[in-house]
Each structure stands twice: as structure tokens, then as C-alpha cells.
Amino acid sequence: MIALLLRDLKLAFRAGGGFGLGLAFFLIVTVLVPFSVGPQSSLLATIAPGVLWLGALLACLLSLDRLLALDWEDGSLDLLATAPLPLESVVTIKALAHWITTGLPLVLAAPVLGVLLNLPGPGYFWLVVSLALGTPALSVIGTFGAALTVGLKRGGLLLSLLVLPLYVPTLIFGAEVARRGATGMETATPLLMLAGITAATIALLPFASAAVLRVNLR
Amino acid sequence: MSIAAKANALWEYANPKKFLATTERMLPFFWVASAICLVVGLVWGFFFTPDDYKQGSTVKIIYLHVPSALMAINCWLMMLATSLVWLVRRHHVSALAARAAAPIGIVMTLIALVTGAIWGQPMWGTWWEWDPRLTSFLILFLFYLGYMALWEAIEDPDTAADLTSVLCLVGSVFALLSRYAVNFWNQGLHQGASVMRAAAVTGTDTEEKVSNIFFYPLLMCIVGFILLFIALVFYRTGTEIRARRIKALLARERVNA
Amino acid sequence: MTLSVTDLAITRGGVPVLEGLSFALEPGRALILRGPNGIGKTTLLRTLAGLQPPLAGRVDGAEDTIAYASHSDGLKPTLTVAENLQFWASVFGAKSIQTALDAFALNDLADRHAGNLSAGQKRRLGLSRLLVTGRPIWMLDEPTVSLDRNAVAMFADAVRGHLGQGGSALIATHIDLGLDGEVLDVGPYKAKPKPIDDFDGGFL
Numbered sequence: 001m002i003a004l005l006l007r008d009l010k011l012a013f014r015a016g017g018g019f020g021l022g023l024a025f026f027l028i029v030t031v032l033v034p035f036s037v038g039p040q041s042s043l044l045a046t047i048a049p050g051v052l053w054l055g056a057l058l059a060c061l062l063s064l065d066r067l068l069a070l071d072w073e074d075g076s077l078d079l080l081a082t083a084p085l086p087l088e089s090v091v092t093i094k095a096l097a098h099w100i101t102t103g104l105p106l107v108l109a110a111p112v113l114g115v116l117l118n119l120p121g122p123g124y125f126w127l128v129v130s131l132a133l134g135t136p137a138l139s140v141i142g143t144f145g146a147a148l149t150v151g152l153k154r155g156g157l158l159l160s161l162l163v164l165p166l167y168v169p170t171l172i173f174g175a176e177v178a179r180r181g182a183t184g185m186e187t188a189t190p191l192l193m194l195a196g197i198t199a200a201t202i203a204l205l206p207f208a209s210a211a212v213l214r215v216n217l218r
Numbered sequence: 219m220s221i222a223a224k225a226n227a228l229w230e231y232a233n234p235k236k237f238l239a240t241t242e243r244m245l246p247f248f249w250v251a252s253a254i255c256l257v258v259g260l261v262w263g264f265f266f267t268p269d270d271y272k273q274g275s276t277v278k279i280i281y282l283h284v285p286s287a288l289m290a291i292n293c294w295l296m297m298l299a300t301s302l303v304w305l306v307r308r309h310h311v312s313a314l315a316a317r318a319a320a321p322i323g324i325v326m327t328l329i330a331l332v333t334g335a336i337w338g339q340p341m342w343g344t345w346w347e348w349d350p351r352l353t354s355f356l357i358l359f360l361f362y363l364g365y366m367a368l369w370e371a372i373e374d375p376d377t378a379a380d381l382t383s384v385l386c387l388v389g390s391v392f393a394l395l396s397r398y399a400v401n402f403w404n405q406g407l408h409q410g411a412s413v414m415r416a417a418a419v420t421g422t423d424t425e426e427k428v429s430n431i432f433f434y435p436l437l438m439c440i441v442g443f444i445l446l447f448i449a450l451v452f453y454r455t456g457t458e459i460r461a462r463r464i465k466a467l468l469a470r471e472r473v474n475a
Numbered sequence: 476m477t478l479s480v481t482d483l484a485i486t487r488g489g490v491p492v493l494e495g496l497s498f499a500l501e502p503g504r505a506l507i508l509r510g511p512n513g514i515g516k517t518t519l520l521r522t523l524a525g526l527q528p529p530l531a532g533r534v535d536g537a538e539d540t541i542a543y544a545s546h547s548d549g550l551k552p553t554l555t556v557a558e559n560l561q562f563w564a565s566v567f568g569a570k571s572i573q574t575a576l577d578a579f580a581l582n583d584l585a586d587r588h589a590g591n592l593s594a595g596q597k598r599r600l601g602l603s604r605l606l607v608t609g610r611p612i613w614m615l616d617e618p619t620v621s622l623d624r625n626a627v628a629m630f631a632d633a634v635r636g637h638l639g640q641g642g643s644a645l646i647a648t649h650i651d652l653g654l655d656g657e658v659l660d661v662g663p664y665k666a667k668p669k670p671i672d673d674f675d676g677g678f679l
Binding site for chain 1: 527543551563565604
């Protein structure tokens with residue numbers, strides 16, 4: 001399992017692995033927001049938590065179609081399925097590798113981009129906390145979507161269509177934590193809900209992902 | 219006949235031939251019954267009930283809005299049930315019924331959304347409000363869209379049935395989660411689902427009740443929508459079965475050639 | 476570990492392709508699969524490897540004993556030859572990749588990126604993976620595609636060595652590898668169309 005994780009990380013960091021693309025996308029989306037809504041700092045401060053959450057979510061989505069498709073194309077998935085590693089672990093490791101290469105950088109970059117959007121002082125802490133708790137769920141749910149569409153040509157668009165509705169609860173609670181944090185309100189309830197969703201998806205969704213991957217490998 | 223034998227006899231309808239033969243005999247009844255219910259319910263509702271003292275005649279859109287909203291949700295539940303049957307018992311008819319129901323469900327969702335907007339305009343002064351109930355229906359619409367797109371995208375019918383069934387299962391959980399998330403996110407303007415509450419029907423809940431004069435034609439419309447839904451599902455499942463058989467015959471021809 | 480197949484029927488895309496197939500593969504033996512293109516040799520290997528369920532029949536002794544090599548080698552172009560091999564070695568719990576490198580003369584290429592290899596070199600790397608799996612039954616789908624004569628001999632030696640250690644091999648191939656194994660022609664097992672009035676009414 002460690003070997004698979006290390007291999008995926010290596011592949012991501014080597015040339016053409018696509019590491020940093022999500023981060024760059026996040027940066028560009030954040031920069032484009034003031035151009036579209038205007039430069040008033042009070043308005044930007046109000047929408048900053050939501051915009052940053054949406055940007056992070058879209059950046060996560062961007063790299064999902066490579067998550068399993070590359071291993072599918074070169075036959076690695078067939079070989080992994082016959083290896084002594086259960087597919088449930090394979091998809092969990094894949095999701096973890098996706099989070100380390102996409103989610104974690106987004107969490108770390110979010111405060112910097114918060115400055116650009118005039119995020120109020122107390123918001124930084126809650127933004128980072130909510131993203132750190134929420135992005136693992138985005139990776140795990142995304143892996144499920146990737147497993148559903150892995151055999152399809154041009155599955156990328158369909159993948160977004162399938163995954164985005166599944167992202168709704170995470171987005172609502174995550175952005176709510178960041179928004180309440182920024183305005184100094186109490187955050188415990190949405191934070192617990194967000195943590196609950198993340199924990200439940202990590203615990204349960206890999207079984208569904210492995211099941212659909214088995215169907216797709218037939 | 220014992221209960222077990224009866225239950226076994228029920229599975230006989232999973233045979234496409236028996237399913238087709240039976241539904242074809244039942245379909246005319248469902249078409250006629252749903253037409254009668256809908257015509258009676260709608261005419262009664264539109265022309266023979268008084269205007270609401272607060273909402274005026276706009277209230278009458280309830281005869282379309284409530285039944286379609288009910289069917290939008292029940293259609294998803296039916297798809298969930300048939301998906302489970304497919305995953306557990308591998309009956310093709312079950313998977314095809316789920317596939318056949320999805321477009322009906324999405325149309326019901328659309329009707330509910332559009333009639334809701336038309337009703338909301340005079341009542342709340344806006345076509346759209348990010349009210350939890352409306353938002354949930356919008357999310358349900360997206361789920362239907364994704365489900366149908368996945369069916370269309372996959373060529374092998376058994377693979378498609380497997381994948382869409384798992385999506386339906388996972389989607390149901392997330393749809394429920396979204397419902398609670400949306401409730402938390404914005405407490406809304408929408409009145410509660412008053413139709414099915416005992417207090418609303420018996421008239422003890424004066425605050426939000428749908429009074430009896432409105433209730434009976436509404437019940438008629440709901441029954442009409444249910445019958446229409448059943449008829450459409452039977453009809454469309456039959457079409458799916460035939461399309462599937464044509465595909466199988468073509469595949470067999472290729473193999474023999 | 477004996478692999479035994481009893482009355483197996485397999486499908487491709489929902490259509491039955493082979494049926495009534497029975498054979499046993501004893502340790503130390505090789506079985507060569509023959510048959511025209513499209514008869515279902517790849518489907519048979521995928522079914523035996525557990526990647527798809529059989530339509531009917533039994534497969535015994537296939538659980539965690541099969542090393543499967545498909546048409547594609549599962550190589551990552553941005554990893555070196557050694558890294559590619561090391562990855563599969565760790566997945567299968569093998570200690571060293573040296574024997575595998577030696578057997579397919581990959582020592583000189585060990586530090587090259589797999590993306591820079593020729594087709595034949597890639598194939599050799601893909602086949603060397605079999606040696607790090609430690610699995611007793613090899614299942615090979617057209618293993619000699621794009622190999623030169625030298626490399627084919629290397630591969631035949633590797634299979635012979637594997638058989639000598641009590642392993643077995645099931646190989647779908649059209650060329651003569653010089654192995655002393657039985658030949659199984661799957662042509663006669665081609666599935667006949669079923670009567671159209673079975674329970675599911677001619678769906679399959």
C-alpha cells in the first residue's frame with residue numbers, strides 16, 4: 001500500500017504529472033473574481049469564504065479525470081486488480097494521493113489567496129480548518145466519480161456532472177464554517193457536520209468505488 | 219397459496235415476456251383511470267372550488283404543483299428500489315424499469331419547479347428564492363440529470379445497469395444529506411408539507427391547513443398522477459425491453475455471421 | 476497448485492463466446508491456448524484471472540495464485556525501469572528485483588525512463604514483472620508481441636525456469652516457443668446461440 005502511495009506521489013511530482021495545475025487554477029479563479037464582481041473591498045470580504053471554497057472545489061474537480069484513467073489506459077488497473085491488494089485499499093490510496101497532491105496544497109494556499117480577496121482577520125483560521133476537514137471528502141467522492149466513468153471515452157464532462165451534486169453537502173457545511181468564522185459567529189455545528197460527512201465518506205465510499213471499478217474492469 | 223409462494227410468484231414478473239403480457243393487459247385500465255382522475259380532479263379543482271381568502275385564485279396551481287412534487291420524489295424512491303432489486307436479484311426488467319422511470323421523474327421535477335416559480339411570483343414576489351425546498355428540488359433535478367447521462371454514456375447494458383444502480387444508491391444518501399444541509403443553510407419561506415398531515419386534513423391545524431374543499435380535488439389529482447406515473451413506467455419499461463431485445467438479436471446475428 | 480477448470484462458459488460484452496470448457500493445469504506444465512482471432516482467448520484469461528465473472532462453470536485454484544500479463548504492460552513512462560519493477564515487487568512482497576533484471580537483460584537499462592524504451596524493451600520489462608510476483612501460475616496474453624528472436628529465447632528460458640521450479644503457465648500465443656506443453660485449441664468450444672425462449676427472453 002505504501003508502495004502504491006509513493007508511486008502515485010512520484011508520478012504526480014515528475015514532469016507531466018500535473019502537480020500544481022490545480023493550484024494554478026485556484027489562483028486564477030480567485031484573481032478573476034474581483035474582475036467580475038468589482039474591486040469594492042467590503043463586497044470581496046463578504047464573498048471571500050464562499051469564493052475560496054468554490055475555487056478549491058473546482059480545482060479538486062479539475063484533476064479527477066486523471067485519477068484512475070491513466071492507470072486504466074496503460075493496463076496498471078488490471079494488474080492491480082489481480083495483485084494481493086484489495087481494490088478497496090487501492091481506491092483509498094488513490095484518493096489519499098489525490099488529496100496530498102491537490103487538496104493539501106489548496107489548503108495551504110487558501111490563506112494567501114484570502115489576502116487577495118480581503119478576507120476578514122478571524123476568517124483565516126476557520127478557512128484553513130474547514131478546507132483541511134472538507135477537502136479529503138472531495139477527494140474520496142471524486143474517486144467514486146472517477147471509478148464510475150473510468151472506462152468511458154470523454155468521461156471528463158460526465159464526471160463533473162456526476163460529482164458536483166455529490167459535493168453539495170460538503171460545500172454547504174464547509175463554506176458555512178468559513179463564513180461564520182469570518183464574521184465571528186459560532187462554528188461548532190457546521191464544523192461537526194463537515195467532519196461527520198468527511199469521516200463517513202472515507203469510511204464507506206471506498207466500498208462503492210471498488211464495486212463500480214470491478215464492474216468497469218469486467 | 220403460502221406467503222412464500224406468493225412472493226415467489228411475484229418474481230415471475232421479472233420475466234420480460236410475462237411482464238410485457240401482464241402490463242399490456244393492464245395499461246388501458248391505467249391510462250383511462252388516470253385520465254378520468256386528472257380530468258375530474260383538475261376541473262373540480264379549477265372551476266368548482268372557491269378562491270383562497272389570502273392567495274386568491276393562484277392557489278389553484280396546487281393541483282399540479284403538489285402531485286408532481288410528490289411524484290418527483292416517489293419516482294426516485296422507485297428507482298432506488300428497482301436498482302436494489304437489480305443488484306441483489308439480477309432481474310433485467312428491474313434495471314430497465316429504473317432506466318424507464320428516470321425521464322418521467324425529471325419531468326415531474328421540472329413541473330414542480332416551474333409551477334412552484336409561477337406560484338411563487340405572486341405569493342412571494344419573486345420567481346426564484348433559494349428556499350430549502352426549492353433548492354432541494356433543484357439538486358434532485360441535477361441527480362436525475364447525472365443518472366440519465368450515465369445510462370446514456372455506457373454501451374454495455376449490464377455494466378450500465380450496475381453502475382447506475384450504485385450511483386442511485388450513493389446518490390440517494392447524498393440527496394438526503396443535501397436536504398438536511400440545505401435546511402441548515404437557509405430556513406425558508408415555503409409552507410410545510412401540509413397535505414399529508416393529519417391535523418391539516420382534519421382541520422385542527424388552522425395555521426397552515428389545506429382546507430377540505432381544496433383537499434378532495436387535490437387527492438383526486440394525486441391519485442391521477444400516481445396512475446399516470448404507473449402507466450408511463452409500464453409503457454416505457456416495455457419500450458426498453460423491446461429495445462434491449464433488438465440489441466440482443468443484433469448481437470446474436472453478429473456472433474453467428 | 477493445480478488450476479482446474481470445469482465446464483466453464485464465458486461472455487464478452489454480454490454475449491457468450493466459449494462454453495463447456497474443461498481442463499487442468501498441473502504444476503510444472505505449460506498449456507498453450509490456440510484459436511482464431513476473436514474466439515475469446517483474452518476473455519478466457521481475464522475470466523481465469525478473476526477480472527470478470529464466468530457465465531457458468533467452476534474455476535478452482537485460481538485464488539491469489541495467478542500472475543496475469545495482458546496486452547498492455549502497465550508501465551509508467553516517467554518512472555525508471557528499476558522503479559517500475561520495484562513498485563510491483565513491493566506490491567507482491569518480493570525482496571529483490573535483481574533476478575528479474577538478469578533474466579530479461581535489463582541491467583543496462585535499469586536507470587532509463589520507461590518512456591524512452593523501444594516497444595520490445597517495454598515488453599521485456601512488462602514480462603520481467605512476472606518474476607517478482609512470486610505467483611505459481613503465469614497467464615500470458617500474446618507475450619511475444621514485438622519481441623525479437625533473442626528476446627523470445629530469453630522469455631522461453633524464463634518460462635522454462637518457472638516450470639522447473641514447480642510453477643505452471645497458460646499462454647495464448649500463435650508462435651512456437653519451443654516449450655514442451657500441451658496445446659489447447661479453444662475453437663471447438665465456441666458458444667452456440669441459446670434458444671431464444673429462456674427466462675430472460677433472449678436478452679443474452
